Amino acid sequence: MSAITTDMNEVRRLFDVPTYQLKNFPNASMFVTKMDGVWTPMTTEEFVALTNQISKGLVEIGVSIGERVALVSPNRVEWNVMDIAIQQVGAIVVPVYPNISEHDYAYIFNDAGIRHAFVSGADLAHKIQGVSSQIKSLKKIYTFDKLDEFPHYRDLIDLGADVPQNKITELKANVRNEDLATIIYTSGTTGNPKGVMLSHNNLLSNVLSCKYSIPADEHSRVLTFLPVCHVYERMLHYLYMYCGSAIYFAESMDTIGPNLVEVKPHVFTAVPRLLEKVFDRIMLKGEELTGFKRRIFFWSVSVAEKYDTGKLGFWYKIKLGIARKLVFSKWQEALGGEVKAIASGSAALQPRLAQIFLAAGVNVLEGYGLTETSPVISVNCLKKGIKIGTVGPLIDGVKVKIAEDGEILVKGPNVMMGYYNLPDKTAEAIDAQGWFHTGDIGMFVDDIFLKITDRKKEIFKTSGGKYIIPQAMENTFKESRFIEQIMVLGEGQKFPAALIVPAFPFVKEWASRKGIKIGDSPEEIAKNADVIARIQQEVDRINTGYGNWEKIKKFALLAKEFGIESGELTPTLKLKRKIILEKYKTVVDGFYEEHHHE
Template sequence: MALQIHTAPSDTDGRVVLGKTLPELLDEAVERYPNPSGFNQPAGEGWQTLSNGAFRDAADEVALGLLASGLERGDHVAFFMDSDLYFAMADFGTLIAGIVNVPLYTTYAPENLVYVTTHGEAKAMFVTNEEMLANFAGWADQVPDVKLVILAEGTGSGASLPEGVRLMTLDDLRAEGKRVRTATPNRPDELRDMIEPGDLATLIYTSGTTGQPKGVMLTHENISSNSYAAFTGLATLGHQEEVALTFLPMTHIYARMLSFANVAWGHSIYYSDPDQLVGHLPSVRPTMMATVPRVLEKVFDKVLLGVSEAEGLKAKIAGWAFDRAQHYDLQKEPAGLDALQHGLADKLVYSKLRERLGFTRVKALSVGGAALRQDLANAFNAFGIPTYQGYGLTETSPVITTNGPGFNKAGTVGPPIAGVEVAIAEDGEILTRGPHVMQGYYKAQDKTDEVIDDDGWFHTGDIGEFTPDGFLKITDRKKALFKLSTGKYVIPQPIENALTESPLIEQAVVVGNSQKFCTALIFPNMEALPVWARQHGVTASGEALLKDPTVQAEFERLVSEANAGMDHWSQVQRFRLVPELMTVENELLTPTMKVKRGAVNKQYEGSIDDMYKASVSSGHGGASVVA
């Protein structure tokens, strides 16, 4: 059966722009949209500001300094950095120099940092500050190919690095580059002339189903074309007048691509982080921002808590307004009496909320990384905060589809962006093809061949469908890998295997797709458990065993033990004990004894929901029995 191919709606202004290198985005913006406040870094109570022209000069100095310090075009450099101005400077500097950068997740365990640095063949390392330098020093002897370390903040005078590793400050590196530029003023232009759109720009490592990170190879054109296509659909955006507040990790391609797009449009970029976001929002008052669903969930929960604590007339008005927001349909423009009521709710409540949050000027709140609940999409748009959900993967640079002004539907991830093709395979898997699809996985042709077929279709591993009006809906994961609402991927098998190492646990299923944290359904070994119980003075029997405090305490200990060594976002926070095992007969296992995760989620939907409704206590408590 021929694939039905979906493309961007004909009535959007999304544009296909090919043949651009990433430094060209900056160069063209400096000429077309000069911005004296293009880049803004937190500095005490204020901001350190660079024009986009000064930023380009700094990036040139970084590029020339790297090449003068012994690196060559085509070499790889790792970033162990915060997501800020220094990251952006190192990013553009390496790209101008023709050097491939390899961002590292700062939350990675040391063994993963070593693996990515080694597999990514990094010869140098950028670090943000002395604390991160000290962290690197702890595993630097395991990455002997790294011979140069560049420190963005501080002097590094107390660092203990292996013999033969040279430490430079970013200021020293830039000074070296400035000397080269003074001697050879045309050198930056010569470097740009050597870059081709199809050149490898970055390696971004993403966890696969085996748990071993895979290096996604993205080219200049992969990212530049995605930057143009994703942004040109946002018809409300201008250039120097726009203010973008960014707080998502730039080790993710989502935040990184948006940053390149902001640069291309000449926007003012303000760098923040999750800890400073609440303070920065009211002072910056962005016109645009990208976020993950978890942040919106927290904002909404806090707002609802405030409503519940209000009293008298104020409580009634707020409750009425928020009830309207939760039942708002962003696809239907309020009319008649509904429009009057909405206007009143906006004047009395929503406008004050926007003021308090710092969203008085916002034109676009882009949401990615995980599924956004339909009620939240409707509510934030009701609040007068235009919120648009999109979809993509690291391997697709990343945006495949997105909602936008004039084409926004809650519960969907929008239509394809310009230049991108999307199709649904016979088994429901979402396929995509176009200039956004990666070159492949680094040094892993076999894994590349598994996901990119002979016709150029990338197989996403997600299951979905298109609505009659052309909006994509994600309905499931093809594999067990799932995402939390924080945007973190979770591979359930390692912790499930750790749990079932105990003789008291027969089966375990970790869940949490699009939720805040992981939970688990634990199926005890009802033959071994009574023996353990007698040995520990427990007299209960049968299912009553599972309710005994001593037994529940033991399962809490087993969960805590299984969590040890796992990435914190993969750890199980709450669990339920299930007395009946999964079997082929009850249709929770396949004939080959594989867990039918969709069936399990449906069978125990109520128990799973209860785990997320309950407040999380300290430790890993909250054990109870599935009725």
Template sequence: MKEFPIEDALCGKENGVWVKYSTQKYIQIVNNISYGLLQLGIKKGDCVATITANRPEWNFLDMAIMQIGAIHVAIYPTISESDYDYILHHANVKLIFVSGWELLRKITNIISNIPELNDRVYTFRNLLGYRHLNELIEVGRSNPSPQYLQEIKDSITPDDVVSLVYTSGTTGNPKGVMLTHENFLTNIRGVLPIIPTEKNNRILSYLPLCHVYERMLNYAFQSLGLPIYYTESIAKIQQDMADLRPDIFTTVPRLLEKVYDKILAQGNKLTGIKKKIFFWANDVALNYEFNANKAYQRRLKIARKLVLNKWHEALGGNFKVIVSGGAAIQPRISRIFWAMGVPILEGYGTTESAPVIAVSDFFKGGLEFGAAGHVLPGTRVRIADDGEILTKGKHVMKGYYNAPDLTAEAIDEDGWLHTGDLGKLTPGGRLKITGRKKEMFKTAFGKYVVPTIIENKFAEDPLIDNILVVGENKKFAAALIVPNFTDLRSWCHHHEIEYTTNEEMIHHPDVVKKFKKIVDQYNKFFGDTEKVKSFSLVGYEWSIQTGELTPTLKLKRNVLIKKYEEQIEKLFA
């Protein structure tokens, strides 16, 4: 960071106003926090936890914890109280930082039962009875120990654990993934040559920094001296894009789908020739190819001039690249963004691999719709007989914390990490993800079904917001469907369908008939075993807050199956 002195190294919003920290201020705060942590008796190997949304303070603490050899336990602010309880006990946390009162309320009872954390809770707000982060910074400022800090830094080895990252734990207690300095550095070195960056490119960040994908890229961008801006919430992203005009954005496919849904919703409001031109341009975009013929290039040029450039402009108009990870992206979404002049790079990885295993790139032959891209240099991949993706290299975790049995299940005797994901290598050598091994189910007839493939296809319809495909030990596949209520309300208005609540709307015969038509339309893409032969509509949106989605907007499959147990059984009655 000393090589890239900038005034907006880290930026977050407070009361709607951007607060910027220069590189110099960043380093100063980090060192003072490190001195303060040492004064509190935090030693190399101790676990220090943070529970907060993205903000500069997260980076201050992360670097301060890291450079004294302690272990950063970065905990999602959206998990259950039982998970907080398990993690804080399991990691033997010595000190905890919480952003504000809303999160403190979730852990107050837990902390009261952990004597080691009495009076060892710091916040970023002035809350009665709790210490403020600024107090720790002041302790460090008053008691600097640069020589001792340097001695600790010199003693840190690449194999030392830098972070415990607890997985979501949808099937039992969360597992603490031990990631080392070597793990992160291997990944950073692998992705840096792939992501196109220039000096002073702005980064817009919203994915949780607890998520290894966002965290690793955050480190990579910092190493290049690029300014990072943290958006306040998902709801504010589009406004921040327009205001900041960022160059680079990291995201998950679900958000890009929602952006595209909003674009289509605007198109549906148009009439006459404007509407025809809008959807003509949309059709051109959906057929985007990297090596298209001259006739297509001419159509694309016109489509961009008339429509697609306006879509890009609504997103700030300045994107050099969007990096998508966390789940497979629908090829149609990639095509749309490439057509509007926004390159999409798709990556694949796991928490246990720190995280990237493969990523698409701008080099010759590096891009293929529907594939994650080539395996990173220094990373080995092979496909097991059952289709599971295995990987080996310096990017693979040290193991699961205090769980040698689970570690042995994940990493075999030859050092291969069993990812739990299903995939294949394309003729061009790119890794293509086909599903999740644990999510695959067997029907009553012994046929295997990969639900994510079906779900991703059905989710292409603008009226479908989310879908869960089920059918374990049943005679056929069935689905719970969450409508896109914004578009469905417009559809109901257009068809003069009256209702007072979502529940009333989704049970209206014409609405059910419409979704039956949609299901029949998408069933044509699948064989008999994969066809959705029964479905039920759900009356509210699934979200992180209501517990159905992970922090990266993926389905919590086991949670949903348990929550809708009765409704699912009726699908097979």
């Protein structure tokens, strides 16, 4: 433990991390951005100098200790610069998702009393300006892009030019390890967002405990594309900085494929949805093969499906070696060819997917945590062990207890200070003994590995009084290549039913292979009798794994994917069940009406 204690003396607040990097491994490419087709680095020295200049500007415009400052932007180096600069003057960073509704912007800005907002570009600046009449506290919006109608964030450099550096040193010295550093508003699946208050210590304890879970050091390249306003990617940014790794910004969600090949990252983080898409693309390529190549491809996949981290027999190892050489090496190349680990979080990963990737020699490490726990509670890792279908062993310093009803309770330095302005909600979440109630149901496997079985709030009963665990079922159904998204429903009804979004690219490919005409538009495909019948076959096949009361008796195909912008998903891609039920009320009512005539 001695390493952690000595580091803790140097790194006691989040803004100490870049300075620690400058002292221990000054990185020639701390942050790397693609500009005009060229990957352009910013060195640690440049980064630290810029944050100090911006901090001086913040002092000059009157940003005071404890003031809440908003950051609204997709991932880019300016976000990280502002994050550190705001904290250095003792102010509080309020990161906001770039794709939330106007109502949520107004709510968050008012709740936090935001005076200054820093946003990426014109669209967001106009969106926030559009609701500014509802936000009494808001004084000024700065942008990262150079625009005529809004002040540029670099204007702060000139403004603060006369502020002495020792003023910043003095402000930094005032900030303690246990002070509030950031308020992160979590968009729950219901109600207004709640502001989670995290201290420097909350996040730093997580950084230091996760240092041993992720194979990153000062020689590593990492690719970042998950939103850094989300606590998971943000904590990892601090961890990457702390390890001295070079952080590359993917250009966008759509360019991840080419960016992986260009950057050849050693580590990146993903959500299951992304890994599902990568896998679907690989399988579509496999379908296009013919003859021996096709046979060896699908043989390799079937070998991978039998992979078990615990026991690999002699013959199995030989077969796996052949599959890796002939097929899986190409999969690795598609990810850049140098990936040591992909950290997966924010939703449950299908066990079959974890199995196939691990067998292919791609270490997908599934972890678990919440914004309220800064975030990591447990993670599968090369050091402590990997068990497919679990979220891994607990990280150091964090305790978990399973309550009588199966709920996971957490205690540790990573547990939040509370919800901003919501003492009642805080008292509901953290009991008198200091245990945080996660709302997730789980258990331990082999006394080491934590396994999540469901969200406490999402489990429902049918009218027959039987429990249905929707999330676990949805993951199993999504293993079908015909099913892109699915929501299992039926609370208080006689039987479960489902809304299904077909995997349109695969369905089209299947139809052309079978010579079936199904139309081109998603609307036509979703209504096509052949498609419905084929998906019925999938549902029947998967239903065989369930008890009679759990089987999905009816389903409807939807022509439109659930999305964040359209309000059916949270920014971390969780289903907003209530909203989806309201949106498709007539379809859902239809599942249960006919039973009155039977």
